[in-house]
Amino acid sequence: MSENPVEAYVRAAAVLSGLELGEESLKAVVANTRTLQTMYAEFSALDLPDGLDPAAVLTL
Amino acid sequence: MNAQAAKLQADLTAGQIAGAVRAGRLSVVDIAEAALDRIRAIDGGLNCFTDVFAERARATARAVDQAVRRGADPGPLAGVPVAVKNLYDVEGEVTLAGSVIERDSPPAKEDAALVERLQAAGAVLVGALNMDEYAYGFTTENSHYGPTRNPHDPARVSGGSSGGSAAAVAAGLVPITLGSDTNGSIRVPAALCGVYGLKPTFGRLSRRGVYPFVHSLDHTGPFARSAADLALAYDALQGADLRDPACALRPVEPVSGSSPSSPEAVRAGVLGGWFQDNISADALAGLHAVADALDARPAELPGARAARAAAFCLTGAEGGSLHLPDLIARPGDFDPATRDRLIAGALQPAHVAVRAQRVRRWFLDQALELFETFDVLAAPATPFPATPIGRATVAMGGQSVSVRAVMGLYAQPISFIGLPVLVVPIVRSGRLPVGVQLIAPPWREDVLFGLAARLEAEGVCGAALPSALSGALSPKPAREPQSHAV
Numbered sequence: 001m002s003e004n005p006v007e008a009y010v011r012a013a014a015v016l017s018g019l020e021l022g023e024e025s026l027k028a029v030v031a032n033t034r035t036l037q038t039m040y041a042e043f044s045a046l047d048l049p050d051g052l053d054p055a056a057v058l059t060l
Numbered sequence: 061m062n063a064q065a066a067k068l069q070a071d072l073t074a075g076q077i078a079g080a081v082r083a084g085r086l087s088v089v090d091i092a093e094a095a096l097d098r099i100r101a102i103d104g105g106l107n108c109f110t111d112v113f114a115e116r117a118r119a120t121a122r123a124v125d126q127a128v129r130r131g132a133d134p135g136p137l138a139g140v141p142v143a144v145k146n147l148y149d150v151e152g153e154v155t156l157a158g159s160v161i162e163r164d165s166p167p168a169k170e171d172a173a174l175v176e177r178l179q180a181a182g183a184v185l186v187g188a189l190n191m192d193e194y195a196y197g198f199t200t201e202n203s204h205y206g207p208t209r210n211p212h213d214p215a216r217v218s219g220g221s222s223g224g225s226a227a228a229v230a231a232g233l234v235p236i237t238l239g240s241d242t243n244g245s246i247r248v249p250a251a252l253c254g255v256y257g258l259k260p261t262f263g264r265l266s267r268r269g270v271y272p273f274v275h276s277l278d279h280t281g282p283f284a285r286s287a288a289d290l291a292l293a294y295d296a297l298q299g300a301d302l303r304d305p306a307c308a309l310r311p312v313e314p315v316s317g318s319s320p321s322s323p324e325a326v327r328a329g330v331l332g333g334w335f336q337d338n339i340s341a342d343a344l345a346g347l348h349a350v351a352d353a354l355d356a357r358p359a360e361l362p363g364a365r366a367a368r369a370a371a372f373c374l375t376g377a378e379g380g381s382l383h384l385p386d387l388i389a390r391p392g393d394f395d396p397a398t399r400d401r402l403i404a405g406a407l408q409p410a411h412v413a414v415r416a417q418r419v420r421r422w423f424l425d426q427a428l429e430l431f432e433t434f435d436v437l438a439a440p441a442t443p444f445p446a447t448p449i450g451r452a453t454v455a456m457g458g459q460s461v462s463v464r465a466v467m468g469l470y471a472q473p474i475s476f477i478g479l480p481v482l483v484v485p486i487v488r489s490g491r492l493p494v495g496v497q498l499i500a501p502p503w504r505e506d507v508l509f510g511l512a513a514r515l516e517a518e519g520v521c522g523a524a525l526p527s528a529l530s531g532a533l534s535p536k537p538a539r540e541p542q543s544h545a546v
Contacts, residue, residue, distance in 0.1 A: 013407040018388050025391070025400055032404030035465075036376060040412055042369035043419045054417035060262060060308075060424075060478050060502040 251495025376405020
């Protein structure tokens, strides 16, 4: 297992998903995962009200 | 006749073409041949088209001419040449979706719903248009089919992912095209190519027969060089479709022929905060031009930053999941940049996508509350005009950021909640185009068309053929149009 937690996550998740990543692809996927991690931080801290139904998102 | 018709058609609007055809003053066969001639003459330098359907176009044109001769109504788009992003199904053709993987798919058995509707309105389909691979990008620098060049400066990108659709209209190759918009893929190229683009309310237009990207975010919509042409196309495309589960059961609500909105009839806001952070002087000038014309007041939409981030993650999750079988089986057949973003998206934990959906519902509520004060909101379509082809990053906020990612900064939060948006091209003589998003509450596309007509009448917005192409409108000696597909 790599000491880098994001890389370790990507390796494990790839195995679970049936993906084989070459070294170059692994580097790029890790970089993209870091971007997603940053993005997630932007909205995970929002104090959302209770009862928001994710299934209702397409109802306009 | 062909050379004359070619010049005429490049200058004429779709409405003028249809009017002349309906009155028997122009032959649809001549118009179709002129469009094919012009594509042959000009598109080699732009790369808008990946396929040209010459025989289908001729057959359709003959049928419309026959309808006119026998006194039948040929439809509101009679004889108007149109083209569609190559993720729309066209009967008998392989739907590429910007990929090489889909070349191995069987030809489509029927036209996409919106292609059917254009043809039923009398339009003549002439070809399929370039795009980012699987619609995942904002520049149409397709590694398989080449970049689509911006008609206003061929050294620059056309925007994406519907870059071929925007550039073909901007260059006068056809008056109307169709694209798709998941995070900005109609609005970004419309702005960078200086044409009108409509991303309607989520569920307004059918997506049947359109290759998906992100099911819960995908929209379809038209491009045109005038507000009236965009309205003509939109009216022809509207209507429920029981074969598309996301298409709303709403009647056609026509917008063609509606009067320009009067200034006092519309309460306009101009979005600040996220929507003006990191904006270039060019894009800001365009926004100010619209805001001044609409007498808009400052408006704030809370949560836009979080909404954009949530849209970003959700796009990766849904898009990555969609393509996972090919990512496993044929990873070498993707553009590596597309592949590695899709893989990262697919590998996200499930709670990220669920959280993003909850943010989406919350953010929609913020927008609906703002629409209690305003009837329409204006926002820039992109942070800056078209960038040079091949430039991967730009400086923004003291950092080097990906062009592919940031072109959609201001578009993504709005499509995330399905609001209707009409991008208007700002009149900027001799300068690169910029566009402004006009945003309305759900199902109020009529408000947007009224305002676009008013801004156009006042000279604030409008689309002009690129001066650099005006000398190229006379067709070269005939040869059969060929597919540009590799």
